[in-house]
Every structure is written in structure tokens, then in C-alpha cells.
Amino acid sequence: MTGHVTGIGGLFFRAADPAALKAWYATHLGIDSSPVWPQAAGPTVFAPFAADTDYWPADRQWMLNLRVTGLDALIASLQASGIAVETRPEEWDHPEVGRFARIVDPEGNNVELWEPPEA
Structure with a gap:
């Protein structure tokens, strides 16, 4: 094979208020995409799920998974901002x-925060 994919180049999705949603992601998750979001290298899972999966709500076609560090501190920050955070450690x-x-x-999009194990 002469060419191959090296990673995900972007995630594009519709929003009722793109500017407000972009600001929400910047404020609460530190994602600054002006004009692009430089990010740390690391693992990416690309996994189509069965149409009847219950891993996220059935009325949504996709769920964004973001790789994070300091999950406990991020959870505390989100909760302090009034954002509900669901965890199920067990x-x-x-x-x-x-x-x-x-x-x-x-806008009702599900976002999973993933802190990979330390290497």
C-alpha cells in the first residue's frame, strides 16, 4: 500500500449555535480550535458499534471520546461549573x-472523558 491514514484530522458536526458550543468546549475542556487544536500524540480508538448499542443514548448517532490527564481535577472543575458528570468506576x-x-x-452531545492508564 502506498498511502495510509495516520490519524484523525478533524471532527465536524452540526450545532444550533456553533460559536457558543465552541466557547463551551474551550472554557470547560480546554479545546481551543482557533484555527486548529494542537493535541498530544496518543492512542485513538476507532470503533463502529452495533446500531442497537446501549453504550450511549439511542437517539444519538455518535459519542465523542476525549483523552484526558488529571481526570479527578477535571471532574471537580466541571462539577464546580454546574456540569453533571457521570462516573461508574465499577x-x-x-x-x-x-x-x-x-x-x-x-447541545445534548455525549462526551466521554478517558484517562488512559499510565505507561
Whole structure:
């Protein structure tokens, strides 16, 4: 094969208020995409799920998973801002995979926060 994909170059999705949603992600998750968001190298999971998955709400086609560090501090910051954070340590967290939390953005998009295990 002469060419291959080296990573995800962008995530594009519709929003009722793109400017407000962009500001929300910048404020609460530190994602500054003006004009691009430089990010740390690391693992990316690309995984289509069955149409009837219950891993996220059935009325949504996708769920964004963001790789994070300092999950506990991020959770505290989100909660201090009035953002509901869901955790299920006994169900979602595994030493070999990492720890997880979930939030919903102002437009109802599900966002999973993933702190991979330390290498």
C-alpha cells in the first residue's frame, strides 16, 4: 500500500449555535480550535458499534471520546461549573484500559472523558 491514514484530522458536526458550543468546549475542556487544536500524540480508538448499542443514548448517532490527564481535577472543575458528570468506576474503569467519566454538552452531545492508564 502506498498511502495510509495516520490519524484523525478533524471532527465536524452540526450545532444550533456553533460559536457558543465552541466557547463551551474551550472554557470547560480546554479545546481551543482557533484555527486548529494542537493535541498530544496518543492512542485513538476507532470503533463502529452495533446500531442497537446501549453504550450511549439511542437517539444519538455518535459519542465523542476525549483523552484526558488529571481526570479527578477535571471532574471537580466541571462539577464546580454546574456540569453533571457521570462516573461508574465499577463498570467502566479497568486498570488495563483506564478511567472514564461522561458529560453532555449544551447541545445534548455525549462526551466521554478517558484517562488512559499510565505507561
